[in-house]
Amino acid sequence: xxKEYWKPxxxxxxxxxxxxxxxREGERPNIITVAWAGTICSDPAxxxxxxxxxxxxxxxxxxTGEFVxxxxxxxxxxxxxxxxxxxxxxxxxxxxxxxxPLPSGM
Ligand SMILES: Cc1cc2nc3c(=O)[nH]c(=O)nc-3n(C[C@H](O)[C@H](O)[C@H](O)COP(=O)(O)O)c2cc1C
Numbered sequence: 001x002x003k004e005y006w007k008p009x010x011x012x013x014x015x016x017x018x019x020x021x022x023x024r025e026g027e028r029p030n031i032i033t034v035a036w037a038g039t040i041c042s043d044p045a046x047x048x049x050x051x052x053x054x055x056x057x058x059x060x061x062x063x064t065g066e067f068v069x070x071x072x073x074x075x076x077x078x079x080x081x082x083x084x085x086x087x088x089x090x091x092x093x094x095x096x097x098x099x100x101p102l103p104s105g106m
Contacts, residue, residue, distance in 0.1 A: 017080050019070040020049055021101065022060045029101040031093050032057040033084030037069060056088040068104045 015035040023029035036050035047069055051058050061067050072080050079097040086093055094101050 017072065017084070018049075019072055019076070019080060019083055020051070020057065020061075020067050021070055021104075022057050022064065022067045023101070024060055024064060027060075028088075028092055029094055030057055030060060030088035031070075031083050031099065031101075032088070033080050066104065 017033050017035045018037050019031050020034045020037070021029060021031045032051065032055060034049050034051065038048050040046045040048045049067065049069065051061065057067075079093075079099060082097055083093050086096070093099070
């Protein structure tokens with residue numbers, strides 16, 4: 001079989017979506033749907049997420065260096081969709097989706 005060349009594109013499917021929460025001190029927390037997330041190391045435990053610069057969440061995560069990866073289930077399907085199309089710039093996604101933000105520290 002000869003080698004095939006495909007034009008660049010995302011070939012890695014399926015990509016299960018997660019909801020990544022983030023927040024700055026004194027501001028309302030934000031949450032964004034992310035499909036490009038993965039494990040990069042088990043010891044030490046490290047995960048990766050890929051967030052476009054233009055996302056509102058990008059600046060928050062860059063400033064704080066912190067985010068939380070929230071796994072989702074069937075009950076959260078609507079929230080996953082909503083948080084993937086609305087921006088925290090102009091929407092309180094936690095409030096609109098009746099999600100409860102909790103402190104991330106241990
Ligand atoms: C299923 C799904 C997966 C998504 N995955 C990503 C992703 O991996 N990276 C990204 O930057 N945006 C992704 N998005 C788009 C953002 O979730 C979307 O632009 C969101 O409104 C950004 O919110 P923010 O402006 O509050 O940060 C995805 C959207 C959906 C619906």
